[in-house]
Amino acid sequence: xxxxxxxxxxxxxxxxxxxxxxxxxxxxxxxxxxxxxxxxxxxxxxxxxxxxxxxxxxxxxxxxxxxxxxxxxxxxxxxxxxxxxxxxxxxxxxxxxxxxxxxxxxxxxxxxxxxxxxxxxxxxxxxxxxxxxxxxxxxxxxxxxxxxxxxxxxxxxxxxxxxxxxxxxxxxxxxxxxxxxxxxxxxxxxxxxxxxxxxxxxxxxxxxxxxxxxxxxxxxxxxxxxxxxxxxxxxxxxxxxxxxxxxxxxxxxxxxxxxxxxxxxxxxxxxxxxx
Numbered sequence: 001x002x003x004x005x006x007x008x009x010x011x012x013x014x015x016x017x018x019x020x021x022x023x024x025x026x027x028x029x030x031x032x033x034x035x036x037x038x039x040x041x042x043x044x045x046x047x048x049x050x051x052x053x054x055x056x057x058x059x060x061x062x063x064x065x066x067x068x069x070x071x072x073x074x075x076x077x078x079x080x081x082x083x084x085x086x087x088x089x090x091x092x093x094x095x096x097x098x099x100x101x102x103x104x105x106x107x108x109x110x111x112x113x114x115x116x117x118x119x120x121x122x123x124x125x126x127x128x129x130x131x132x133x134x135x136x137x138x139x140x141x142x143x144x145x146x147x148x149x150x151x152x153x154x155x156x157x158x159x160x161x162x163x164x165x166x167x168x169x170x171x172x173x174x175x176x177x178x179x180x181x182x183x184x185x186x187x188x189x190x191x192x193x194x195x196x197x198x199x200x201x202x203x204x205x206x207x208x209x210x211x212x213x214x215x216x217x218x219x220x221x222x223x224x225x226x227x228x229x230x231x232x233x234x235x236x237x238x239x240x241x242x243x244x245x246x247x248x249x250x251x252x253x254x255x256x257x258x259x260x261x262x263x264x265x266x267x268x269x270x271x272x273x274x275x
Contacts, residue, residue, distance in 0.1 A: 001076065002069040005099035005129035005226075006168040008043050008077045009202040012225040017270030018205075018216075021045040022262055023081055023230040025055050027064055028251050029237060032258030034068045034076075040263055040272040043074055045099070045226065049081040050088055058088070062095035069098075074275035079131075081228070089119055093128055101171070105133035109157070116165035124166065131204060131226075134161045135173030155194045162201050169202045169226060174219075176207030185211070189218050196223025204228070208265075209235075216268050229265055233258045 012019050024030040024046065037044035046068060048061040069076040079099040080092035089100050102119040104112035116132040123130045135153030153172040162170055172195055175187040185207075196203060202225040208216070209231035216227065240257035244250035266272045 001072060001074070002096075002098055003043075003075040003077055004127065004168075005045065005077050005079060005131060007129075008045065008075055009169055009225045011043070011274065012271070013202055015270075015274065016220075017274060018220045018225050018227050019043050019045055019077075019271050020208075020262065020265050020269055021047050021079055021081065021204075021226055021228045022233065022265075023047045023049050023052065023228070024061065024065070025052050025230075025234065028255040029233055029258050030064050030068060032233070032237075032255040033262050034072065035255075036259045036262035036266060037074050037076070037275075038072065039259075040266045041074060041275045042266040042271040042273070043076075043275050044262075044266075044271075045077045045079050047079040047081040047228075049230070050083045050085060053088070058091060058095070062092075062097070066096050077129075083119075086115075086119070090122070093123060093126060097128065099129040099131065099168075101131040101133070103133050105136040105171075105173070109161075113161060113164045116167060120166040129168040130166070131169040131171060132161075132165055132167045133171035133173070133204075133206070134158065152188060152191060153195060155191065155198060158195055158199050162199070167201060169204050170199065171204040171206050174205075176205060176211065185215075187211075187215055187219065189222055192219060192224070193222045199223070202226065208232075213268055216265075220269060227265070227269060229261070232265075233261050236261045 022033045078097045082103045083089040104115045120130045136151045204226040205224045206228045208227045208229045236257040237254040240253040244253040
């Protein structure tokens with residue numbers, strides 16, 4: 001069943017667990033994500049990122065994702081991840097997505113607010129949720145991106161940003177990064193706890209691939225209600241393709257490898273049996 005991000009995270013906050021956002025790049029990944037959610041009886045956020053639209057045409061991704069959501073027995077939020085282009089965000093809205101992220105985190109504070117507010121104005125008029133990012137989550141291959149406190153979310157700005165940008169969920173920067181880490185990140189859990197103590201909307205963790213189980217437990221305990229995962233699934237699918245002994249089933253091998261990653265994360269986040 002199709003639900004919004006606001007709906008799916010409301011239950012997560014009430015019951016103190018996190019829901020995984022799993023980005024798909026092809027049909028096998030989407031099938032693995034969907035099967036894991038059904039088998040685990042877990043709500044799920046199925047996403048596609050703007051940066052990946054060079055790998056899968058948007059109309060294909062949207063068709064696959066809508067098909068899954070319409071037939072699922074568990075709550076499914078369709079999310080457009082890290083949108084920076086207003087036109088592409090509007091494409092996601094027109095194609096039936098129930099949630100969009102505007103990522104203006106690399107922009108000055110007031111410009112991030114203004115751009116996000118415009119996305120929120122359109123999305124909310126159609127009953128669609130909006131996520132934004134405060135602070136900046138960089139790349140894992142650049143240590144300065146995830147070991148630079150200057151890029152972290154400032155607690156005193158959180159509710160000002162939420163109110164002015166009119167968002168339903170807030171992605172925070174506490175030491176994570178996108179992609180593969182060249183060095184183990186050290187998360188600022190104390191900062192996260194301070195943010196959670198004042199935040200008026202659910203919190204989101206980007207750059208989840210590569211964190212330890214203890215990292216995930218600590219972030220969920222201290223207020224994270226949505227965790228983004230992509231790289232771990234890509235690595236698992238690639239390894240499955242390369243190691244498959246039978247060309248006729250290599251796509252199933254990749255799908256099952258993705259499913260196992262998703263299943264493990266759902267259990268870790270506490271979303272299994274929450275649908």
